[in-house]
Amino acid sequence: MTAEFGLAALWFAATLAVLQIALSVIALRRVRADVAAAMRPVAIVQGALVAVAMAALIACFLGSDMSVALVAANSHSAKPWLYKFAGAWGNHEGSMLLWVTILGLAGAAVAQFERRLPERTLIATLGAQAAIALGFYAFLLIASNPFARADPAPRDGAGLNPLLQDPGLAFHPPTLYAGYVGLSVAFSFAVGALVTRDVGPVFARAMRPWVLGAWVFLTLGITAGSYWAYYELGWGGWWFWDPTENASLMPWLAATALLHSVSVLATRDGLRAWTIMLAVVAFSMSMIGTFLVRSGILTSVHAFAVDPTRGSFILALLVIYIGGALALFGARVGTVRQGKLFDPLSREASLVVNNLLLSVILGVVLIGTFYPIVAGAWGVQLSVGAPFFDKTVGPLALILVAVMAAGPLMRWRRDEAAAVIERLQWPIAAALFAGVGVFVLGGWIGVLPTAGIALAGGLAVASVAPLAKRNLRRAPLTLWGMVIAHLGVAVSLAGMAASSAFTTERLAAVYVGDPVQVAGFTVTLDGVRPVIGDNWTALEAKLSVREGDDAPFVLAPQVRYFTTPVTTTNESAIATLAGGQLYTVLGALGDDGRWQLRLWWKPFVTLIWLGGAMIAAGGALSIVGHQRRGWQRRRRRAEQEWWA
Amino acid sequence: MVGVKRWLVWLPLCAFGIIVVVVMWGLYLPADRTVYSAMAGKPLPAFNLPPAVAGKPGLSDRDFRQGKPRLLNVFASWCIPCIAEAPQLLTLKAAGVAIDAVAIRDTGPAITAFLRRNGDPYARIGDDATSRLQLALGSSGVPETFVVDGQGVIRMQHVGDIRAEDVAKLQQALAEAERGE
Amino acid sequence: MTRRVLVALALVAAPVAAQRPPAALAYTQLRNPAQEAEARALMETLRCLVCQGQSIADSDADMAGDMRALVRQRIAGGERPEQVRQWLIARYGDYVTFDPPVGGTTWPLWLAPIVLLGVGVLIARISFRRR
Numbered sequence: 004m005t006a007e008f009g010l011a012a013l014w015f016a017a018t019l020a021v022l023q024i025a026l027s028v029i030a031l032r033r034v035r036a037d038v039a040a041a042m043r044p045v046a047i048v049q050g051a052l053v054a055v056a057m058a059a060l061i062a063c064f065l066g067s068d069m070s071v072a073l074v075a076a077n078s079h080s081a082k083p084w085l086y087k088f089a090g091a092w093g094n095h096e097g098s099m100l101l102w103v104t105i106l107g108l109a110g111a112a113v114a115q116f117e118r119r120l121p122e123r124t125l126i127a128t129l130g131a132q133a134a135i136a137l138g139f140y141a142f143l144l145i146a147s148n149p150f151a152r153a154d155p156a157p158r159d160g161a162g163l164n165p166l167l168q169d170p171g172l173a174f175h176p177p178t179l180y181a182g183y184v185g186l187s188v189a190f191s192f193a194v195g196a197l198v199t200r201d202v203g204p205v206f207a208r209a210m211r212p213w214v215l216g217a218w219v220f221l222t223l224g225i226t227a228g229s230y231w232a233y234y235e236l237g238w239g240g241w242w243f244w245d246p247t248e249n250a251s252l253m254p255w256l257a258a259t260a261l262l263h264s265v266s267v268l269a270t271r272d273g274l275r276a277w278t279i280m281l282a283v284v285a286f287s288m289s290m291i292g293t294f295l296v297r298s299g300i301l302t303s304v305h306a307f308a309v310d311p312t313r314g315s316f317i318l319a320l321l322v323i324y325i326g327g328a329l330a331l332f333g334a335r336v337g338t339v340r341q342g343k344l345f346d347p348l349s350r351e352a353s354l355v356v357n358n359l360l361l362s363v364i365l366g367v368v369l370i371g372t373f374y375p376i377v378a379g380a381w382g383v384q385l386s387v388g389a390p391f392f393d394k395t396v397g398p399l400a401l402i403l404v405a406v407m408a409a410g411p412l413m414r415w416r417r418d419e420a421a422a423v424i425e426r427l428q429w430p431i432a433a434a435l436f437a438g439v440g441v442f443v444l445g446g447w448i449g450v451l452p453t454a455g456i457a458l459a460g461g462l463a464v465a466s467v468a469p470l471a472k473r474n475l476r477r478a479p480l481t482l483w484g485m486v487i488a489h490l491g492v493a494v495s496l497a498g499m500a501a502s503s504a505f506t507t508e509r510l511a512a513v514y515v516g517d518p519v520q521v522a523g524f525t526v527t528l529d530g531v532r533p534v535i536g537d538n539w540t541a542l543e544a545k546l547s548v549r550e551g552d553d554a555p556f557v558l559a560p561q562v563r564y565f566t567t568p569v570t571t572t573n574e575s576a577i578a579t580l581a582g583g584q585l586y587t588v589l590g591a592l593g594d595d596g597r598w599q600l601r602l603w604w605k606p607f608v609t610l611i612w613l614g615g616a617m618i619a620a621g622g623a624l625s626i627v628g629h630q631r632r633g634w635q636r637r638r639r640r641a642e643q644e645w646w647a
Numbered sequence: 648m649v650g651v652k653r654w655l656v657w658l659p660l661c662a663f664g665i666i667v668v669v670v671m672w673g674l675y676l677p678a679d680r681t682v683y684s685a686m687a688g689k690p691l692p693a694f695n696l697p698p699a700v701a702g703k704p705g706l707s708d709r710d711f712r713q714g715k716p717r718l719l720n721v722f723a724s725w726c727i728p729c730i731a732e733a734p735q736l737l738t739l740k741a742a743g744v745a746i747d748a749v750a751i752r753d754t755g756p757a758i759t760a761f762l763r764r765n766g767d768p769y770a771r772i773g774d775d776a777t778s779r780l781q782l783a784l785g786s787s788g789v790p791e792t793f794v795v796d797g798q799g800v801i802r803m804q805h806v807g808d809i810r811a812e813d814v815a816k817l818q819q820a821l822a823e824a825e826r827g828e
Numbered sequence: 829m830t831r832r833v834l835v836a837l838a839l840v841a842a843p844v845a846a847q848r849p850p851a852a853l854a855y856t857q858l859r860n861p862a863q864e865a866e867a868r869a870l871m872e873t874l875r876c877l878v879c880q881g882q883s884i885a886d887s888d889a890d891m892a893g894d895m896r897a898l899v900r901q902r903i904a905g906g907e908r909p910e911q912v913r914q915w916l917i918a919r920y921g922d923y924v925t926f927d928p929p930v931g932g933t934t935w936p937l938w939l940a941p942i943v944l945l946g947v948g949v950l951i952a953r954i955s956f957r958r959r
Contacts, residue, residue, distance in 0.1 A: 314674045332659065386924070389883070788878055
């Protein structure tokens with residue numbers, strides 16, 4: 004019954020989406036207060052209904068209802084409850100339902116909380132939001148029904164891919180989707196503004212929290228995904244330039260550009276067309292990302308055959324929404340009043356340059372990701388991977404970092420070159436110090452890592468510089484947000500450069516009792532014993548690690564054997580120490596009785612994800628700061644009205 | 648300047664159009680994702696593999712330069728599609744085709760058991776414990792079958808198990824290799 | 829990420845029975861650190877042919893192990909990394925390298941960053957006021 008209940012809720016939600024679009028069109032044709040007033044509750048109920056559908060699916064998974072085909076195909080009754088719960092979105096249909104659930108909830112949140120947007124723009128926005136939701140409801144109901152029954156019901160399920168059986172599954176997809184879908188709100192705002200031609204600071208201030216929120220979630224999602232891949236795949240890599248990763252990076256790049264552009268529009272009333280376009284592009288990248296992952300067109304060999312039905316459906320939605328929005332943009336943007344032009348040496352100008360660099364990087368990632376298909380059309384098989392992106396995106400990103408260090412130290416409107424250089428002297432000194440220091444201490448590590456460490460040093464000093472000579476208590480939260488986010492970029496960059504340059508690898512085959520040296524650590528295999536888990540058995544190594552004369556500590560990497568489905572996974576054991584991480588993996592047992600061990604010392608690697616968390620925290624602080632400022636302004640106005 | 652701007656405004660839509668075309672291409676005319684060897688038309692690399700099972704000779708590139716075309720079958724006892732193609736190999740052998748094999752990452756007893764179960768179409772079996780020959784041939788999996796002419800030149804590569812409908816194709820390639828086409 | 833994980837799984841799930849242990853240098857390093865560093869850098873740019881978009885440097889697949897052994901042996905034998913790459917390209921085509929060689933079918937790819945940067949400069953120029 005639960006499944007049918009969920010399906011019914013999904014159908015009702017789809018019906019309400021149709022109603023919402025109709026109301027929006029009527030209200031825009033002739034402004035009628037009663038029609039417009041009906042839209043908010045419709046959007047809220049729609050969000051509630053799709054949330055009920057998601058809850059029903061989760062209930063089916065938690066209850067191991069094997070008569071539901073999706074549960075039977077992707078779950079197993081012996082699985083720990085967390086993976087039954089998170090397993091609800093560890094598959095195609097469930098993840099699309101999660102996507103549309105977040106979309107519906109975001110629409111409901113706009114209807115409930117959005118008070119700043121002009122009435123007509125809000126009506127158009129809610130209409131656009133419902134149109135997006137309707138497309139995905141149709142996709143679920145027609146092409147990927149998550150509630151379909153299996154007849155006859157199997158006795159038990161096929162189980163969830165063991166590599167997904169990790170707390171990461173409970174956190175990573177919902178966070179990333181919240182980011183993707185948050186950008187749909189920015190998209191709907193942009194469409195609404197194009198319909199009503201009302202683009203200005205008020206619009207930008209209304210849009211900013213949604214963009215910031217989506218961006219915070221995307222940042223968290225990518226950071227978490229990177230760490231998950233790092234510890235789960237057992238080879239110590241944290242970014243692979245895999246199409247699926249690029250699918251999450253591209254919306255993030257667009258959202259980063261968008262959020263800076265929105266700030267310029269809100270404070271300086273410039274970059275109007277650019278902001279609208281970025282809002283459209285950011286959501287298109289979310290949808291292209293979804294398409295990439297769901298259609299399977301970019302996974303290489305053998306498995307995961309292309310699925311034209313699902314791919315076609317998402318492609319059609321992509322053409323309707325993005326093509327439609329970009330056509331509307333082309334037709335309408337000429338009539339949006341020209342924003343202000345900027346002096347080439349000003350904070351605005353640095354933001355424009357940064358925006359353009361982010362867009363160029365986005366373009367390069369997009370082309371690199373899709374190029375194998377283009378080559379395939381020529382009958383050529385080729386691979387575009389890390390070396391290409393390192394050579395192209397690497398230098399662009401470093402220029403971007405240099406500009407982002409200088410930008411916040413420039414004045415709005417117009418600045419003088421001599422003054423800017425004077426303000427930049429400490430950051431430049433820090434960059435030189437870091438670059439020379441790493442050369443002296445670590446030797447020549449290559450152009451990109453050296454430049455990366457130097458720029459990280461410069462950016463770190465430059466990003467805290469706006470706080471200098473200020474009363475820290477009275478500095479606005481939004482400023483703190485920017486400082487922490489920019490500092491986070493410096494921290495992350497330092498981690499990437501240092502860990503790529505200074506990682507020590509040790510592959511060894513050892514008998515029990517043999518010590519192995521890696522980067523000043525002595526790792527001894529004390530023994531290997533079997534361990535039994537909920538739905539797996541494992542061989543667990545006991546490694547005692549000693550650094551110098553310190554007391555030894557124990558790491559216990561495992562090789563896990565799952566039976567549903569039959570799979571072996573390597574569970575790495577990682578020690579986080581002050582200077583980095585010691586990463587250990589247990590390999591196979593050789594014929595000669597020796598165990599394979601893979602050991603890495605990765606100095607400063609933790610900074611990569613710490614920086615990511617700081618970037619997200621900075622964004623969150625910024626949201627709070629903006630909201631509080633708006634709230635204070637409203638209260639002041641209310642007080643003035645009271646006294647008047 | 649206004650003219651430039653009007654043109655720029657349609658740029659995103661154009662870029663999006665290109666993406667859609669590329670994506671549709673990938674979706675409806677997916678390129679063949681099989682990884683083929685780039686060695687077709689080139690001579691076999693020099694190799695000399697020890698015997699994989701007792702009582703059968705090992706394999707070297709000289710064995711393929713005796714004037715008669717032969718099949719080189721890349722297989723392993725742990726490979727399931729290899730079981731599926733075994734009857735077709737026996738058919739080919741019955742039709743007079745000379746078949747040699749290279750066993751990838753395999754052990755003698757396992758191969759002997761495999762041949763007892765699935766039939767033995769092979770004249771020689773070379774032991775390739777670390778995929779050296781496989782990599783030198785540009786082969787990316789098991790099973791694969793190479794048609795090699797009497798001068799030791801690779802004429803054709805068949806990727807995956809040989810199905811019943813592939814037998815004629817292989818025989819034709821062997822006949823062409825024999826005629827020296 | 830989810831996909832990556834699925835992908836990695838496909839390899840690990842490969843049959844294990846009756847197999848030989850991996851090649852000597854698949855899971856061990858070269859004694860010469862400079863050569864090992866060269867081999868390692870090269871392995872990161874070579875595609876594992878039976879995996880889903882992983883390099884041979886981070887794959888558990890048997891064939892990736894054999895390819896690592898091959899790379900290490902050839903580097904230890906005195907070959908330059910670029911020679912080893914060309915040796916593999918001669919056998920598997922450009923598909924085997926993640927670093928697409930500049931040539932007839934890849935010039936648009938390598939030119940793209942420069943063209944995009946040019947468009948960026950153009951847009952920057954029209955959005956700035958002349959001084």
